[in-house]
Amino acid sequence: MSARTKAHAGPILSARGIVNRFGKQVVHDKLSLDIVRGEIIGIAGGSGSGKSVLLKTLTGLHRPNAGEVLLNGKAVQSIGATERASLIGVLFQRGALFSSLSVAQNIMLPMREHTALPPGEREQIAAMKLALAGLPADSGIKAPSALSGGMVKRAAFARALALDPKILFLDEPTSDLDPIAASGIDALIRQLNDSLGITVVIVTHDLTTLFTICGRIAVLVDRGLTVDTADKLMKSDHPWIHEFFHGPRAEGAMKARKTSHGN
C-alpha cells in the first residue's frame, strides 16, 4: 500500500453526532454512522425521513447544524475540490448528466478539470468507463436526452466513476427502472464493488437492492440510524422496521435474496 492510502486505516467515512434542523423540524438528531472500506451499505427510510439530506450531509453538499463528517479521517468540508472529486463519486437520482454535453463529454469533464491528461487519452479512458458501466461505445456521442432511463443511470455511473473515487454514493439507483434494468444496475454495483473495491453507499427504497447486494442496512427511524445486517433487522421490534421488512412487498425481495445468496 502506498503512503497515501496507508495514512488512514479507520472507516473510510465516519459521521459523528449529525444534527440537521429545518426551522423547528429536527430531521436528524445526533446521528452517527461509520462506513467500512469496501462494503456496500444501504440507507433506507420512509419518505420524508431525511434520506436525501443525509446523503447531502455525507457528501459535503450540506453543512449540518451540528456534528461532523470525516472522510478518510479529514473533515469533508475542509477537503479541497480536486481531492474531494477523486474521493467521492455521486450518482444523482435523475442522473444529473449535463444536457449540453454528449455522454462522453460528461465523463471527460471531471478529467479535464482535475487532471492534465491529453484529449486522446481522456477519450480512451471515457470509452473504458462506458464499457465498464455496460454501455456501447457509440452511446458516447449521444446526447443525454437521447438515452433511455436505464442508460441514463449507466452513463451517470460512468461519470461518477470518472476519477476512480474511493466511495460511491448512489441516490435511488434503481428507481424509475423496469425490473430487468434494475437487476442490471444491481449486478453492476456488485461487480464494481468486487473488482474495484469501491465502497458503495446506496440510498434506496428498493427492497430487492437492499436484500441482495447490501452487506449492511442503515434504517432512518426516529431521527437516528439503526444499522445492522438484513437478517438482524428482520428480527427488530421497532414497528416501522418490522413493517418495512415484513410488508407484502418484502416477500418477493426475500425470495430474490435467497436465490442470489444461494449462488
Place this chain on the structure above:
Amino acid sequence: MARVPAIAQQASPDPARPAVVVSGDGDRLSLAGDLELATLAEARDALKKWSKQGKSRSLDVAGLGSLDTPGALFLCGLRDKGAELTGIRAEHRALLDLIGGLDLKPLPKVDSVPRWRELVIKLGKGAHDARYEALDLVTFVGRAASWTGNALIHPGCLRPASISRHIAETGIHALPIIGLMAVMIAVVLGYQGVAQLRPYGGEDFTINLVAVSVLREMGVLITAIMVAGRSGAAFTAEIGVMQTREEVDALKVMGIEPMQVLVVPRVIALVITLPLLTFFADIMGLIGGAAISQLLLDVSPMQYLTRLPHAVDGSDLFVGLLKAPVFAFFVAVIGCMHGLRVSGSAESVGRETTRAVVKAIFMVIVLDAFFSILFERLGI
C-alpha cells in the same frame, strides 16, 4: 526476476503526492509506486521509448501500490502490444482481468461537416422551419380566435377568477415599470427633438414632436414590447411547466379543453390590460414631455397643458389605443402557443420562452408597420 531495491529511496519526497517510479534497464523494467490518473502521464513518458521496442519485454509490477482503472487500462494496452506483465498481485489481477476483458472500442467520431456546407444546411433548415412555424402560427391564431369568440358568445364558459388574476399579474404589476419607461422615452425624444430643431429655430415644436410620437407610436409600442417580454414570457413558462408535469394532459383526460381554460383567459386578460396600460403609458409620456419642456424650453407645465390640444387631437390618441388590443391578442396567443409546444424536458421550457418573446416582439413591430401603412392610406 530481480526487484530493484532502490525504489523506496527514489520515491517522491512528499508522501501525500502519489508517484510512480520506473527502474531497471534494457527489456526488463519494473514499476513501483502508485499508477493512478494523477501519475499516468509520468509513467507513459517514462515508458515511451521502451514500449516501442519490438523485442520481448517484461514489466514487473509487483512493487505497485495502488492501481486504478486508467492505470489498468494503460497496463492492458502495454500487454496488448506484446509486453509481459510479471509479478501481478492478487488484488491487481482482478482489476486487470476486468479491464482486459472489456470489449473496448474507441469512441466514434462525430460527423463533421465543412463550415460552408453547415451554413447552407442551416439556411435550408431555417427556411423549412420558418414555413411550418408560420403555418402553425396561423392555425393557432385561428383556433385561439375561435375559442375566444365562442367564450364571448357563451359567457358561461368564461372564467372570471382566472381572467382577473391574469389582469392583476399582467396589468397592475406592470404599472411601475411601464410608467418609468414611458417617461424615459419622452425624455429621449425631447432631447433629440430640441437638438435637431434648434438650428431651424423650431425648438418649440419639440412639444408637438414628443406628444404626437408618444400618443401615436411610442406609448403603445413600448408597452407592447414590455408586455411581450414580461407577460408573454410568463405565459409560455407557466403553460410550459404545466406541460412538463403532464398537467395539460390531465386536463384533456378530464375532458377540459386546454384552449378554454389556459389560453382564452390569458388572451382576454391581456386584450383588456394592454389598452389600459397603453393609456397609462401615454399619460406618463405626456408628463415626461411636460418635464422636458420645463427643463429645456422653459415652458411651464400650465403653458404645456394649454399648448397640448393644439399639438395633438383625439385621433392621435385613438390611433395608438386602437393598436393595443391587436398587439395584446398576438402577444398572448404566441406566448400560449409556445407554452403548449413545450415537450417534456425542462430545457425546452427555456427554449420555447426565448422563441415566444422573440416572435412576439417581431410580430408587434411587423403589425405596427402594417398599421402605419393602413392609417396613412385611410388618412387618419
